[in-house]
Amino acid sequence: MYLSMNTIPVRVVAAKTIAEGIRLLRLAPLDGSLLPAWEPGSHIDLHLGEGITRQYSLCGSYADTSVYEVAVKREVESRGGSEFVHESLHVGSELSISAPRNHFKMSTESGHSLLVAGGIGITPIISMARLLHDQAHSFELLYFTRSETHAAFRDELDGGPLGDSCQLLFGQDRDAVETTLDDALRHRREGAHLYLCGPQAFMDTVRMVAARHGWPDDAVHLEYFAAGVASDTEPQTSFDVRLARSDRTFTIPVDRTIVDVLREHGTEIETSCEQGICGTCVVNVLEGSPEHRDYFLTAKEHERGDCMAICVSRSRSKLLVIDL
Known part of the structure; x- marks a missing residue:
């Protein structure tokens, strides 16, 4: 995999498990300088050696550029990235990262925001919630996880500063998820924007429900964190x-x-x-x-x-x- 020369050498200064299967890394530049500023929704590349480069959303404080934080879920069928993060990166480990890029930008409009996260999709969403809270903007966050132990950032989202605007939804099957989304998306406030991130099947359900209730495309913002597999029925020609x-x-x-x-x-x-x-x-x-x-x-x-x-x-x- 081609690596850009514009990388930043960093050291892991903290590493801890924040939910079942999810590890949080705190990265600081080797030279002690400040890192580039970033906005909620941004991600960075982690260059993990042997040609492995993976993208992870920044999920720490957008106001603190002395460190970056990323949270990584260990995937059962890891292609090498999440396994490397969980097994090989520890406090003191050195690696290179990219500068932040943001393909999941928040709207400049100040209307109500509905944030929807599934599983590890909470990582870009939580920084959006913090910004909206800090700016006293109206928002609601729906966070779907398999169980309480799988919920990252729970202290902050359940009874913490974001708790009043957050619903934690544990162990819902697909039908229950769709019902919850139906209730949340049925009546769109004027000027409201929807931000969503999670697995492909989850994202497809959210988009389907939003379309059913007339949410316009330009008010729906999303980021997949893993791609699906192309259908075997798609024609493949040279x-x-x-x-x-x-x-x-x-x-x-x-x-x-x-x-x-x-x-x-x-x-x-x-x-x-x-x-x-x-x-x-x-x-x-x-x-x-x-x-x-x-x-x-x-x-x-x-x-x-x-x-x-x-x-x-x-x-x-x-x-x-x-x-x-």
Whole structure:
């Protein structure tokens, strides 16, 4: 995986378990300087060695840039990232991180905010809740977890400063989740915005209920933290990609991605998640019809077809010309 040279060396200065299977890391720069400022919804890349780069939402105090905090859930089917964080990073461990990026920005409007988190999806949501609380803006937070022991930041969300605006919802099955969401989303306040983060199936349910009750697309903001798997029924064919700046053309086989082929031929593409979530690899499309498989671009951007995430998306046309 390509690593940007613009990284920040940090040291783990605290590490603790904050819920079942969730580990919180506090990271401080090696040189003692302040870290770049960030806004709620931001994430950073953790470069974990041996080509492993993973994205995690910042979940500490946005006002304190002496350290960053990330909370990582240990995944049963880990691709190496969460296992490394839980097993190999301890107080004193050194690693590199990226500067913060924010693809999950809050609206500048000051209307009511409804925050919805599922499981580890609480990590970007809690920093939004803190900001709204600090600015005395109206908000409500719904936090769905498997059980009480799986709820991160519980002291803060249950009886703490955010408790008055937060509902903790434990162990609900899909039907119960949908009923709870139905009640919460049925009557949208004028100008209200919805922010949601969690597993794909959970997110799909929230979006479905929001659409059912007429929430406009531009009032629904979301971030997936793991991509789904493309359907086995999706057609998989080879196609050609032409790089407009160098006028070179490459064939993309059925079993390889655009990024893989371009790297093999000496064109480095900066990536992070390689699951179509983060948007790092998005390029402009000058000719052709992308087959979008990402979770980053909006439905309108998919429809326009003038950009694509080349880590996962493919082509419906025989030729794609991209701005590289």
